[in-house]
Amino acid sequence: MPLVKKLKLNSALDYMRQDYTKVHNTYNKRRRDDIITISNLLGYEMFKNAELQLQYTYVYDGASIGVFKYKKNVYGLGVKYRF
Numbered sequence: 001m002p003l004v005k006k007l008k009l010n011s012a013l014d015y016m017r018q019d020y021t022k023v024h025n026t027y028n029k030r031r032r033d034d035i036i037t038i039s040n041l042l043g044y045e046m047f048k049n050a051e052l053q054l055q056y057t058y059v060y061d062g063a064s065i066g067v068f069k070y071k072k073n074v075y076g077l078g079v080k081y082r083f
Contacts (some may be wrong), residue, residue: 009040012037017033018032034061050079
């Protein structure tokens with residue numbers, strides 16, 4: 001989505017559910033993961049065919065077994081050049 005002439009924003013949301021078929025040996029419980037990923041990318045066109053990009057990604061894994069649950073924040077900075 002263009003915010004202004006040289007600045008644009010891209011966003012994405014992803015959900016995945018993974019059901020494991022076997023019971024975990026240690027916890028005697030069947031594992032299920034609900035994984036949510038949210039990603040945002042802000043791009044600024046520095047000059048023709050060159051873009052500065054700032055990205056943020058958040059990942060949450062809501063596993064049914066507590067030791068497998070996690071949250072992750074990832075930040076990225078890059079330059080994209082098209083030729």
